[in-house]
Amino acid sequence: MxxxxxxxxxxxxxxxKMLQKWGEKFLSRVFSAGxxxxxxxxxxxxxxxxxxxxxxxxxxxxxxxxLGRGVKLLEIEVVSEESGKPSIRLSGGAREFLEKxxxxxxxxxxxxxxxxxxxxxxxxx
Numbered sequence: 001m002x003x004x005x006x007x008x009x010x011x012x013x014x015x016x017k018m019l020q021k022w023g024e025k026f027l028s029r030v031f032s033a034g035x036x037x038x039x040x041x042x043x044x045x046x047x048x049x050x051x052x053x054x055x056x057x058x059x060x061x062x063x064x065x066x067l068g069r070g071v072k073l074l075e076i077e078v079v080s081e082e083s084g085k086p087s088i089r090l091s092g093g094a095r096e097f098l099e100k101x102x103x104x105x106x107x108x109x110x111x112x113x114x115x116x117x118x119x120x121x122x123x124x125x
Contacts, residue, residue, distance in 0.1 A: 003103050003123040006061030010050040010117045019046055030056070032077045050117030051110040052078045058121040059088060059106070063097055071097055078108070086110050088121070101125075 018026055027036050031052065039048040056076045060066055075094035081087055088106045090098055098106075105124040112118070 001125045003101060003125045004062035004064055005120070005122050006058035006063075007120045008054040008057035008061065008118065010054045010057075012044075012046050012050045012112070012115055012117055015050040015053065015117070016046040019049065030073045032074060035078060038080070047112045047114075047117060051112045051119055054117050054119035055086070055088065055108055055110055055121065058108075058119045059094075062121045062123045063101070063103075065097070078110070 027049075031039070031049065035049075035052055039045040039052065042048050055078045056073050059076050060071065063071070065071055070093040072093065075090060075092040077089045077091070078086055079089050086108050088108050102125050103123045107122040107124070108119065110117070110119040
């Protein structure tokens with residue numbers, strides 16, 4: 001049974017401006033060390049940060065709480081499975097919400113172009 005669906009679109013130019021303006025302060029508040037390492041390995045890191053930011057926002061929309069209601073962006077981490085498929089790993093309040101809601105599976109799809117990054121999350125009970 002579907003619990004929730006979330007989708008988000010990020011303008012990569014806006015993400016690039018955020019990175020230039022706030023740098024490490026922004027990164028450390030939004031992304032895990034693993035996400036920072038992954039994105040930092042790419043020439044156009046803003047494309048990868050944008051896709052991960054969209055995934056985090058999509059997850060929040062799928063659970064229906066929004067930001068600041070017990071779930072923090074740092075508790076939502078995009079990781080790559082061995083096959084390269086992206087998935088979400090949760091901690092803290094995000095993990096607690098998932099367990100209380102009885103959500104058993106998280107589906108994640110991400111994409112990006114030069115101008116935009118997007119992600120969609122589907123949650124299954």
